[in-house]
Amino acid sequence: MIDAARTDGPAAKPRRRLLLPLLIAGALAAGGVAWKVTSSHDAVSPAAASLPPAERAVELSPVELTRMAPRRLTELVRLSGSVKPMEQSMVKSEVAARLVEVPVREGQAVRKGEVLARFDTVELQAKLDEKLSNLEGAKAQLVLADKTRAKNLALRQKDIVSETNMDQAQSTFRFQQATVAALEAQVDLARKALRDAVVASPIDGTVAERAVNPGETLAVNAKMFSVVDLSRVEVEAAVPADDVARLKPGQTVRLRVEGFGERDFSGQIARINPMARAGTRAIPVYIVLDNADGALRGGMFAAGDAVVDEVEGAFALPPAAVRHDQDGDFVLVVSGGRVERRKVEVLGAWSRGDLVEVRGLADGDLAVTAPLPGLTAGRAVKVVDS
Template identity: 35%
Template sequence: MKRWHWGVVAAVVALVAVGGIRAIGARRAQQEAQAALAAQRAQPIIELARTDVVRADTHELRRVLPISGSIKAVNSAFVKARVPGELQDLKVREGDSVQAGQVLARIERVEGQARLNQAQEQADAAKAQIDIAERQFNNNKALVDQGFISRSALDTSLNNLTAAQATHKAALAAVDLARKTLEDTVLRAPISGVISQRLAQPGERVAVDSKILEIVDLSHLELEAMLTAADSVDLRVGQEAALQVEGSARPVAARVARINPSAQPGSRSVLAYLEIADTTGLRQGLFAQGSVTMGSSSALAVPLSAVRTDRPAPYVQLVEGGKVVHRTVQMAQRGETDKETWVAVSGVPAGSQVILGHVGPLREGTLVKFTGGPPPQPSPGAPASKSPGA
């Protein structure tokens, strides 16, 4: 009887122990589920706008070279005084159009006219001396033939005639020089263009080589760009460029016309000259900047701003399965697409949703949801992306 009693007690204790163990396991499972749910609720969800991501697609990358510089006239000239004197009849001012050969001003010509008259009188006197020497030579020649004078007297008269002729030639040259000096008192436009500077006023006494006016030809303008030695290596005559001129909203097309064969002393920079196609509304001295197209290539690319470099290896942030994923990438050539710099990359599947750089760094595994519309689709007209195995 006692053995049976103890057996029942043992069975009851065993049942109680098993029930307790089951209750403890159920409570622990419930606690773990509640902890997981709480953790899931506590995990932040990042909201991204449609404009915060872009698809990695195949793009035509234009390799460009940034340039900047001042616009200059291909043809310009200074009108200078060639003779000293008082400046007269200067009527043109800045902004006036002039034609090549047009009379712009005069230098007082009284002194020049007097010198021309003096030279002419000296030439006439030299011509009279030739007549006298020639008659004397002819007379002496007749006397020599008759035997009245010696041969040496004839030689002397011949020398006098030769000297008189040389003096007359020198006098005529002096007349030409005086006439040229008188003509130089008239200041004419060497080229057609517009007056950009008036550097003297009527009534002033100017010296030789004094600058009076500056003329620029606005029909032919070019950009003078200073390039580093490395940038100038791939630059070629004929390459196209797009410029933006200060104060003008319209883009300006240009073409590399010339490249200086010598580097500048000290800076070792190289000057390149870009011919501007349409000069309407442009002026000399305006600042312009833009880029020269060096070539193009097609590649799978992402915006350069989306590539992060805060780790030893560059990477991009993707949205995959509603979460943030980090992918290490290898960068290749860079280029322009829709006025934005893109870079060819490998290590990213085509069509991936790439988070742009302005969003900032996100922890891998962060949940993501989009607001304001679905994720971006490939841009219209963009080349179709191909999978690596295609």
């Protein structure tokens, strides 16, 4: 151990002498770099600090601004309901008889007057013949009563018959007159029953329901067919009372119907029910739509919007863009790299308060629409990409 220390001692001294200058040179170089950085920082900071805060440009992103352009504003009320035919006829039996023919089925198009069914007319014809015979007998009795009355009148003038006989003859004549009139009415009813044995469609349309079959004996007023006209349909929509006040007949409604994708159907409000539905407090509103192609069917669900108000060429902003001070309403507009105060007049709210229509802005104005309380007129701004 002692020999090794002795051997290394002389060699270590020259190495220490070489390392010392190197360490000194490195320390000086590091100090010079630090001095340069500090000097550069001290040279820039006073210039930046000398810029007043009010002159520093506020950076605004495009989402905080709106380029003004005239637009169409519409106020809408949401509507939904089921499609119903405008005209629907329930065909019922007018006679008590047996059906012998039913030539139509559900879904078949029919014209007004087209035969839907036929009844057996044997019994109906027999009843008519009976009424006609009774009528002929009554007419013969009326002729006899008239002759008897005339004879009694002539004899009474000669004072051959009593006043009582004359009154009796007159009464018999009038009774026979009433009997003839009653039998004539019965004959008319029998003829009508014979005509009603042929059941015809009362309207142009489509057979929606067939409730009878050949061979059935029906009573009077029995349900037979339902015929609907789909050329015009209506939607019955239940609207909350708060929205009904803004609706009126004639307003345009745009509807979409399940099963038709993005196809729009245009209609108009035809009527508004004066009574609210019990339990819901909603008021039925009836919308009429033309359906010339027959695409819409009863029972389909439709939903859309009624245009209750509309204006063209308007300027509108979110409510947060309109500011207020002692001088009134105004909007901040970016022009020439600075914010300007632009006085405006608020004309009304649209889209349930999401937009306000204003007067005082021009096409192309760049309005600040973001809620930036610290931004004031005269400030320098810079629009940057987000």
